[in-house]
Amino acid sequence: MIEVRDLVKRFGKRTAVDSLCFWVEAGTCFGLLGPNGAGKTTTIHMMAGLLEPDGGSVLLEGEADPTRSSLKRRIGVAPQSVALYDELSGKENLEFFGRLQGLSGNGLKERVGSALELVGLGERAGDRVAGYSGGMKRRLNLAAALLHDPAVLMLDEPTAGVDPQSRNRIFENVEALKKRGTTILYTTHYLEEAENLCDRVAILDHGRLLAIGTVDELVREHGGDSILRYVTRDGGAREVSCKDPLGEIARLGREKVEIREVQVRRPGLESVFLHLTGRNLRDG
Amino acid sequence: MGRGSSTIGLLWTLASKDLRILFRDKAGLFWMLGFPLVFGLFFGAIFSVGAGSGGSAKMRVAVVDEDRGPEARAFVKRLAESAAVLLEDMSEAEAVEAVRKGRKTAYLRIPKGWGKEGASFFGGGEGPGLRLGMDPSRRAEEGYLQGLIMEAWFGGMRELFGDPVRMRAQLRRSLDRIEEASDLTIPQKMLFRTFFASLEKFVDDMEGSGLEGKGGFEGPRLEIDRIARTRNGPVSAFAVTFPQSILWGILGCVTGFAITLVRERVHGTWLRLRASPVPISVLLAGKGLACFLATSIVAFFLLFVAGVFLGTDLGHLPRLVAAVFACGVCFSGIMMLLSTCGRTENAVAGIGWAVMMPMAMAGGGMIPLIAMPSWLLRLSDFSPVKWGIYALEGAMWRGLGWTELLPAFGILVGLGVLGLSLGTYVLSRRP
Numbered sequence: 236m237i238e239v240r241d242l243v244k245r246f247g248k249r250t251a252v253d254s255l256c257f258w259v260e261a262g263t264c265f266g267l268l269g270p271n272g273a274g275k276t277t278t279i280h281m282m283a284g285l286l287e288p289d290g291g292s293v294l295l296e297g298e299a300d301p302t303r304s305s306l307k308r309r310i311g312v313a314p315q316s317v318a319l320y321d322e323l324s325g326k327e328n329l330e331f332f333g334r335l336q337g338l339s340g341n342g343l344k345e346r347v348g349s350a351l352e353l354v355g356l357g358e359r360a361g362d363r364v365a366g367y368s369g370g371m372k373r374r375l376n377l378a379a380a381l382l383h384d385p386a387v388l389m390l391d392e393p394t395a396g397v398d399p400q401s402r403n404r405i406f407e408n409v410e411a412l413k414k415r416g417t418t419i420l421y422t423t424h425y426l427e428e429a430e431n432l433c434d435r436v437a438i439l440d441h442g443r444l445l446a447i448g449t450v451d452e453l454v455r456e457h458g459g460d461s462i463l464r465y466v467t468r469d470g471g472a473r474e475v476s477c478k479d480p481l482g483e484i485a486r487l488g489r490e491k492v493e494i495r496e497v498q499v500r501r502p503g504l505e506s507v508f509l510h511l512t513g514r515n516l517r518d519g
Numbered sequence: 520m521g522r523g524s525s526t527i528g529l530l531w532t533l534a535s536k537d538l539r540i541l542f543r544d545k546a547g548l549f550w551m552l553g554f555p556l557v558f559g560l561f562f563g564a565i566f567s568v569g570a571g572s573g574g575s576a577k578m579r580v581a582v583v584d585e586d587r588g589p590e591a592r593a594f595v596k597r598l599a600e601s602a603a604v605l606l607e608d609m610s611e612a613e614a615v616e617a618v619r620k621g622r623k624t625a626y627l628r629i630p631k632g633w634g635k636e637g638a639s640f641f642g643g644g645e646g647p648g649l650r651l652g653m654d655p656s657r658r659a660e661e662g663y664l665q666g667l668i669m670e671a672w673f674g675g676m677r678e679l680f681g682d683p684v685r686m687r688a689q690l691r692r693s694l695d696r697i698e699e700a701s702d703l704t705i706p707q708k709m710l711f712r713t714f715f716a717s718l719e720k721f722v723d724d725m726e727g728s729g730l731e732g733k734g735g736f737e738g739p740r741l742e743i744d745r746i747a748r749t750r751n752g753p754v755s756a757f758a759v760t761f762p763q764s765i766l767w768g769i770l771g772c773v774t775g776f777a778i779t780l781v782r783e784r785v786h787g788t789w790l791r792l793r794a795s796p797v798p799i800s801v802l803l804a805g806k807g808l809a810c811f812l813a814t815s816i817v818a819f820f821l822l823f824v825a826g827v828f829l830g831t832d833l834g835h836l837p838r839l840v841a842a843v844f845a846c847g848v849c850f851s852g853i854m855m856l857l858s859t860c861g862r863t864e865n866a867v868a869g870i871g872w873a874v875m876m877p878m879a880m881a882g883g884g885m886i887p888l889i890a891m892p893s894w895l896l897r898l899s900d901f902s903p904v905k906w907g908i909y910a911l912e913g914a915m916w917r918g919l920g921w922t923e924l925l926p927a928f929g930i931l932v933g934l935g936v937l938g939l940s941l942g943t944y945v946l947s948r949r950p
Contacts (some may be wrong), residue, residue, distance in 0.1 A: 307796040323536070336795060
């Protein structure tokens with residue numbers, strides 16, 4: 236279990252994270268959703284002990300101060316930028332980071348092998364990272380965070396700039412890790428990723444928490460009405476905003492409206508964000 | 520699963536990663552090894568030719584011919600025919616000074632009257648002997664030169680046997696000296712008379728037989744004059760240019776490593792290192808160790824080339840190793856400090872060279888310390904490059920002892936520790 240209490244971080248006069256509070260249950264995937272500059276990465280860095288907060292605290296499994304080595308051993312971080320050495324091979328990179336995590340000997344060899352297999356880079360393990368595609372680098376970036384089998388995995392925009400094939404692979408990896416009981420913190424500005432992967436989502440904007448809950452809860456509370464669009468037999472197109480689209484269709488039937496075509500657009504996280512901020516997430 | 524690493528193990532893991540990356544970067548490698556090597560060789564070759572010491576591998580021997588007789592002249596001529604020596608006539612005072620200053624390998628004095636009596640191979644020990652003046656440290660050359668002198672002398676003997684008239688005159692002179700000798704008893708004199716009479720008959724019988732050169736004779740009397748050479752200058756030009764080139768190589772390492780620290784921050788690997796359970800002090804110490812090892816590798820590589828392939832005298836090895844290590848500590852500290860001076864690779868590279876070029880120029884990187892005008896030499900005291908070169912030269916050819924080297928070592932290590940401390944302090948406080 237992770238608890239974040241009144242977390243604050245300022246860079247000069249700008250408040251990057253403003254009194255953030257949330258908790259993450261062990262073994263679940265928690266999403267931090269927001270546009271660029273929302274404070275997602277700053278939050279992750281404070282949780283991983285990479286940045287000192289100006290206020291508030293982070294508790295990991297009941298223990299404070301994530302800068303302590305004992306806690307760092309339980310955390311895996313895949314930074315937003317591809318944090319690998321281009322001049323080394325994939326295997327050499329993992330061996331190096333594994334040693335820093337205290338792995339050695341056969342244990343290290345086994346962990347490196349299984350991490351490479353997990354992300355599908357076993358065959359390219361001996362090649363220098365400089366020769367990898369962007370997607371392969373992202374996958375190796377993830378593998379480097381998994382080496383020491385951390386209880387908490389923090390993935391900061393893990394699919395940024397990745398081809399669809401590598402993206403699917405990363406999704407599969409995240410699902411597999413969830414099944415293994417790893418607690419995952421997942422920052423993204425892709426709504427579909429948050430909707431598909433995360434058990435709970437926190438929506439951030441300008442460093443502030445706007446809403447938190449499961450996707451269904453968020454949509455129910457902040458997503459607004461569904462949009463029902465239908466075309467009548469005489470060719471007229473109509474669009475109705477309603478809470479219960481099925482009930483609305485039934486009502487139209489009762490009123491003898493002859494419908495040739497019907498389309499329902501349910502609200503999603505995009506609507507939630509629009510509703511909360513007045514702008515689309517993709518607009519930044 | 521193996522868990523837990525000692526600090527030493529972690530330091531080695533961090534340093535070996537950096538060294539591996541370093542040796543895979545061909546451009547970086549050129550600035551660390553290639554350029555300094557070319558610098559040392561190029562300027563060393565130019566200075567060698569300029570000093571007139573690079574064109575000949577012959578032993579330069581001063582000849583002090585006080586005899587001036589035909590035997591002495593013939594002896595010198597035979598000696599000069601050897602491909603291993605280059606002779607030059609000098610006065611005795613000039614010759615002794617030339618050996619003392621290291622301009623000549625040795626001097627050979629042929630005393631007055633040597634041709635008449637000293638050059639004799641029958642009782643030659645009675646007359647004035649040759650004198651060979653050499654630096655006691657040049658044992659190998661001394662033995663070789665003695666062999667050449669013997670060869671030239673025996674060459675004379677062969678000529679003598681080929682000339683019965685000269686041979687008979689020589690026998691007569693020897694017989695006269697025996698007759699005049701007061702320290703010989705009558706039976707001894709009779710014995711010599713009988714021997715020389717037989718020898719004279721032998722020469723008569725031998726005339727034209729071609730058996731000259733046979734028989735047992737004693738060689739020329741050779742007195743050795745040990746002259747300690749005053750080492751106020753380098754023996755070879757490479758002994759000047761290679762310490763300079765080592766410092767250039769070290770400066771290449773410093774810039775390279777200062778940039779890698781910034782690159783780690785820019786590319787995000789620093790973040791990943793910080794996310795590991797390794798304390799930041801160990802991470803930075805690992806970088807310092809890698810820089811120290813790289814500078815040592817560069818220095819020892821260049822010294823190896825100078826010593827093995829160019830025959831440069833490396834002087835006192837333990838002091839030289841200490842000088843290399845002191846330089847490594849100093850410039851690793853400077854590297855750490857430089858890496859704090861910018862937030863991008865270009866900024867650090869620019870600042871690095873802007874700081875180090877004047878440091879190198881003023882510190883003897885271009886103009887050798889021995890050739891510096893006094894005002895520049897005073898200015899160079901403010902450059903760590905000067906102390907690095909001075910420490911290396913001190914161990915190699917300046918003949919400085921531990922006590923004399925201590926100030927240079929102290930300055931280098933002190934600067935290094937200061938740089939490491941300040942750099943670590945600044946870097947560890949950066950978000």
